[in-house]
Amino acid sequence: MAELFRILTMLLALFTQLLSQGPITPFPTPLPTATFTQPPATATPTPVPATSTAVPTRTSTPLPPTPTRTPTATATQISIIDEEDPTGFSVLGVPPAQKLPTAVLVYPLVSTRSGEDTLVEMMNLTNAPVTVKCHYVNAETCRGIDFFVRLTALQPIAWLASTGQSGNGLRIAPPLTAEQAELKCFVQPSSTSLSAHNALQGRAIVSDTDGQTVGYSAIGFRRLVAGSFTGRVALDGVTYEQCPDRLHFNALASQAGSDSELILVPCEEDLLRKRTTETVVQIAVINELKKQF
């Protein structure tokens, strides 16, 4: 009896270890065969890999939490002072993983300014139909237009922001009347399963009459736990992935004859009341000679 109990305890310990080890594979996986199979019906969420922070470990301040296989409850995040960090604060939290099927897409730049237009693209990466609720948010007023996009299995769709999109006599996407806006799209799943949420990828191409184009991938946020879509998208690292704590750009300095633009949108937004909120943006610039500004 004692022997049986000891064996059971060892098996439980092994099971717990496997649970906590994330993507490590103690059991070898077979090599893929030459057959090309239809993409799976479910968009499988993947575990977040090991640490994604760039915080130097020599600081005396506590390290931000490393991502684990299961979502962990996050308390209110408090900035931790870090004198070695260029911004003066430690990096917090885990940024959203990109290039994966996601439940929320944010397109930071949709422009129909004079001479410009934007081709908005979205595709359903699953084998099931998907309903997507989208909002254009005017860059100046924060007011928005919302609309629904319904995608069949594996369907791609694209439309020009200036003209919108219609199909079978129905309006799919309205024309954007503002000069500049952002676009936010949310999967309204047909079931509460996780795979029904994480279905989309998207990108946009902004172009002008000179042929100058800017292409970018929409920023994606995955749903992390099963449940229904309530209209309140908690980007808290438990329900959905968190927003990034900071953005890192490798940018060209402004020179005569050339210029760069920085476009920022708030991650937090109240599309119900359409309230504008003022946000302070902190910018740390480091040149190639390690000088900070």
Added chain:
Amino acid sequence: MNSRMWRTFITLAALLVGSGAFMSAGHAQPAQKLPSALLIYPLIDTEGTRDTRIEIVNLSGDYVDLQCFYVHGDSCLEIGFFLSLTPYQPMAWTARRGTFDPFSGTAAPPFYGTGELKCAVVAPRNEVDYHNAIQGRATVYADDGQTVSYGAVGFQRLSPGPYTGIVELDGSTYAACPNRLHFQVQTNETLPNELILIPCDQDLILQIPTELTVQFLITNEFEQTYSASTGMECTGVFRFPEIASFLTRAAIGTDTAQMNVRGVQGPLLGLVIDAVDFSGTVGIAGNEPSFSGGRRATVQFPGFPR
């Protein structure tokens, strides 16, 4: 102990072991936009009037050494060099000219032709934080002002250990390569849409090109699917009608399509160059894929001095 207890024990043991195997089977695709230990730039182009601006940034507060290799798209032959970055240092150079910093001794040779670039962090210590330090992007530009920008594909180190020059993209040591690539593409065959593919698996010691079969599954807006396959060696550069004769607007039937790409013998990385007609003016832009699944591969770098 009676037989009923034994049956219960065996069932429970089988459930524990089986569920553990199920959970641990399979690899995750490499997460992007994170500090990485290996960067792969699928397109470096200095043909004709084109050039490529390459950017790397050290996202850590430590000094970082990188081992980099240009790989020629035609021959798979490599040119290796080392870079040193100070804490948080950004660095950029044009591929045609290369760069040299006399203070740090950092140098990147000029590169001619079309190919790819791979850079790996030579970590001074075994901890994962010392490996995952860099991010990068590239901009291919031409005299006419057209540009194609893309972010380098990043692979994180997942477990501590030394850098040996053998980069195991197995989902355990480093993140795995994606099993398949998903692109949303334009189908207008009169425009210069291009697909660039490189193998994720690479032996830069022997530099022997391996022939790969690439499978395609294309889905239009009406959920109709088409399939095709083609072959490639070091780098595959394909105009869409070269992949399959049906990859035209008329045959596909819609302006846009979803293209799933998978390598048979090994995983692939890639980029599409979109050409879009905006009211009579054609603009081009880089089109990076989304990933699904993970598949193991190995990148073998020639030895480095310690």
